[in-house]
Amino acid sequence: MQLDLIKSSLPMLATTPATAESSLVVAAVLLNLVVIYFASKIGGEFSNRVGFPPVLGELVAGVIVGVSVLHLLVMPEEGADSSISLIMTFLQTTAGLSSDTTDAVFTIQSQVMSVLAELGVIILLFEIGLESNLKDLMAVGIQATIVAVVGVVTPFAAGTAGLMTLFGVSAVPAIFAGAALTATSIGITSRVLSELGCLNSKEGQIILGAAVIDDVLGIIVLAVVASLAKDGAVDVGKVVYLMISATCFLLGAIALGNLFNKSFVAIVDQLKTRGELVIPAFIFAFVMAYLAVIIQLEAILGAFAAGLVLEETDKRKELQKQVVPIADMLVPIFFVTVGAKTDLGVLNPAVPSNREGLMMAIFLIVVAILGKVVTGLSVYGQPQINRLAIGVGMIPRGEVGLVFLGIGSSTGILSKPLEAAIIMMVILTTFLAPPLLRFVFPEPKLLAIAQEQLLVYGSNAQETLEVTPKVEE
């Protein structure tokens, strides 16, 4: 029935793909990509010049082209019809479309852009996996687990208790807001670490490992909270299932991966036509990402696991080199889109619910930052370690925080002020983390190398990887 509705509302698109409407969707996607690429390059280059990680510039440039300022990149999810998107208005004018056709094209192109952004972050995590070493990661496994658990429990407990006692929020919405505080954006953290050249430092490995475990914990917390919001009770069976399947998935991937390693190289060596390395690698990565989605984890975890497994093979260097341009093409779509979806309107004090939410927001932001910074203190047996850097690395909520918010909004249990407060918390933690991380990795040697690397990063990513310093080994 749903399909019928869609079909009847889009007769041309659904039945004759090769007609004008289909090429208009392509035109709209091309226009979106041009805007995204302009924004990512201008933002990234500017950010790099003033000494910040490029990804911060991409996020800010995304905000500028997005729903908050220029209205070029607007997703219908924000409740806008096509006339609010300047890209669609431009397309409508240049191609001479009717407004009905434009609305239809708008909806479809937005769905396409969402998937492209998602493919971008999948490729990013695959690349991060390829740059990470499984043994190094396992070596810090216990520290990473402790950091992740402390970083989930502290902000969750402090956030929920504070909202209930200080602001009189009732239990279920307070628990939801507390849950949104637990997330860590593995995408933003890992890309900043990679840009600073600190991915393979001990701190970088602990942050990355903790962010992965945090992602898994976050999904379990989400399942708990969602069932609470729905039935008022926790679905214990589902929580146990998620815990078991997540553990099995990560360990199983690594174990099977070690067996699959050699077959992968043997198969690739047999292939003689173009894409003989990148296509088998993507088959593996996408199968893993699919499995992760199916067992209700996130696709990016599967892609990361696939990258980790392939990092163990002899094809590592060649594969890293080939993935670089693909990541360069797809990853900015994700970061600019995250920025574009960020509605800075919630920071406007002229709106009553924002004013009401402001005190809650300040509280949530303090809890969000302190609740993650304390995690650094939980690292034991590493006297030389930069505890502050680890804590700061866990701060950004990014896309994961937005997932929590999206599900919370859809249940209708969050009040407008609380919703605005959560959005402010997600925005600030996401945008503060890149510059903060830049300052808490202060070792002059490391920094000098990192900056030198940034200069050659684009043209010579492969060599960059080779000289990445491994601190304290």
Place this chain on the structure above:
Amino acid sequence: MQLDLIKSSLPMLATTPATAESSLVVAAVLLNLVVIYFASKIGGEFSNRVGFPPVLGELVAGVIVGVSVLHLLVMPEEGADSSISLIMTFLQTTAGLSSDTTDAVFTIQSQVMSVLAELGVIILLFEIGLESNLKDLMAVGIQATIVAVVGVVTPFAAGTAGLMTLFGVSAVPAIFAGAALTATSIGITSRVLSELGCLNSKEGQIILGAAVIDDVLGIIVLAVVASLAKDGAVDVGKVVYLMISATCFLLGAIALGNLFNKSFVAIVDQLKTRGELVIPAFIFAFVMAYLAVIIQLEAILGAFAAGLVLEETDKRKELQKQVVPIADMLVPIFFVTVGAKTDLGVLNPAVPSNREGLMMAIFLIVVAILGKVVTGLSVYGQPQINRLAIGVGMIPRGEVGLVFLGIGSSTGILSKPLEAAIIMMVILTTFLAPPLLRFVFPEPKLLAIAQEQLLVYGSNAQETLEVTPKVEE
């Protein structure tokens, strides 16, 4: 209004992008990509081993996974609901979905896959442009134009006249079928030439140039025929507009491109962050592709022109190297999808309309092949040229033929037998051209080099380009 209908039918998808449904679309896309990559590698490798161009294997593998055999890759455009797609059934089972959700996911993922396929052929033509030399192409410009015009007029006249006199088809549908005979698939031809290492031979350049001009002519023919079918009269104003805009676009792109060349290199040299070459190049290519769509040409023509312009810069080699993995990732989506959409059911003689159409199909196929093969005879002043190779290079109708058919079907003026006959013609010309081309480029030296190149093609495309023989220079 259309938007409202879509929104009401997809409440979760339209309002909360980060929820389960959105990740299911991603899961479905990942599953499609895995199937496409498997098909492309198995088909391509097998085809290469038995001495045919890999693209033939990709097309055939596409047919096998598509609507004709395995029903893994099925597009809703063929009138199927999600239960006919094995991928969707698999997703439904593994993720435990309702059939309504599955239908909705099916529609959206199909639209995403269509755009990805379209991006694939855009990247392919950009890459072909980067491998082609503008001066070489201009040097054969007049020959290419004559080949294109002869290759449009001959099959159009013979096809239309034959259908009217031999089969008693009335004028408008006969003209439509004649128009479908004029197309040349620039995608298939250029990729086969590239795989045979003949792209930069004089024959290759003439074929490529003629295919580009043919694409422009085809769009004009299509406009004429479509207005004939709609109003019974030719919209002369539109035809003149198309001819002028197409000419201005191609010449303007090249002229402006020569000015833009130096700015491009200067800008790229200023950039210090990742993607400093590939992102500006894609901005240029996508802007050109967008402009081409807006003036009612095809996106691939814009991408090809952009590639040609950037081939003139010092950054050519580095850019070619970086585009290779991106093309490896996206191009197979296009070819496997073309195969998957091909319904071999029209070849089944048990269906009455197929039997009726069979005689017409045989006639159309003969005209389709001979009408293009004769174009080789029109090349003058090149005594040593391989005229057969040029004619054969113009044979495949591919996706362009399907566009004509799609528009013809939507007007309802084509009878079932005639429609089936046109599909058979498109299928056979598309699938015959790669093996035929392989045999009509018989120079032993060239072939030996080409085969040697194929062996190193994937891992060493850059060097391959350097040793590409330029015949008769």
